[in-house]
Amino acid sequence: MLAQASKQVCLGTISRFHPSFSEAPLAPIQLHGESLSNIDRILEGALDIHVHFSPDPKVERRAGAVEIALQARDMGMQGIVLKSHEYPTHPVAATTSELVPEINILGGIALDYEVGGLNSYAVEATAEMGGRVVWMPTFSAKADRETKGLEGGISLLDKSGALVPEIHPILETIKSHDMVLATGHISTAESMALVAEARNMGIQRVVVTHATTMSFWTGMTVEDMKELARMGAYIEHCLHVVMPTTHRLDPKDLAKTISAIGPERCILSTDFGQDFHPMPAEGMRMGIGTMLRSGMEEVEVGMLVKDNPSRLMGT
Secondary structure: OHHHHHHHHHHHHHHHHOOOOOOOOOOOOOEOOEOHHHHHHHHOOOEEEEEOOEOOOOOOEOOEHHHHHHHHHHOOOOEEEEOOOOOOOHHHHHHHHHHOOOOEEEOEEEOOHHHOOOOHHHHHHHHHHOOOEEEOOOOOEHHHHHHOOOOOOEOOEOOOOOEOOOHHHHHHHHHHOOOEEEOOOOOHHHHHHHHHHHHHHOOOOEEEOOHHHHHHHOOOOHHHHHHHHHOOOEEEEEHHHHOOOOOOOOHHHHHHHHHHHOHHHEEEEOOEOEOOOOOHHHHHHHHHHHHHHOOOOHHHHHHHHHHHHHHHHOO
């Protein structure tokens, strides 16, 4: 009753100053070509290829896989790819899929110390179970550790600049099982060598992991990204990079980078799951709206969050 009365008072006050005003439903507010319904329409069918979840031995996570998947389902997304720096995620994805069968929930393996590094046996096991993604070393990568002022780490290159022998059986497994090769947190030089070898071997599904984040960590340039895209890789850009608690990249600069590479070769994901960030599905919705307000067209954003991730993952 109070709410209805307040509404009538407000409408009456407005009507005195604006006689043409009526109680007819208001049209959605249009800003920079987007509206609430447009954002939700683009979100419908989106696939986030970079989602973290609990439990995690090193980072406080926002939620477990089931809760994240339920929100993604309820917001109309096509699916999510679960990632961990410490353990294979396909078993979690498979179990979560039984509980939330309406969306695609995929997993894989990151080749960090916790799984034995460049461990072809672990990759083979993941492949045989149906895992979809193989990330090169992330927190265990030499390049990642150097960025943090730490020694050691896994390098994909030997002293001569050639790929180390351990890489080749891993790439063979990725090819034979039609898996996705992701670059992880390796250096630009390693990424160039790896993507070139993947192309030579005929590996069809390759993605450069959060390339714009790597520009802050390892100095990857837009020209590097364009070259990797010319080799056939998709270039992933994570919304994590624009957040105030991370690198604060201006979303308009992100939009310019994507346009320079070509939206048809780029993917927008979240890299969310941290306790201080939105839930991944809500974060994806926020990212869609942000990119629209940063000057991108609806068809371009749809490519970034739906078409290209689906082609990469084969969903």
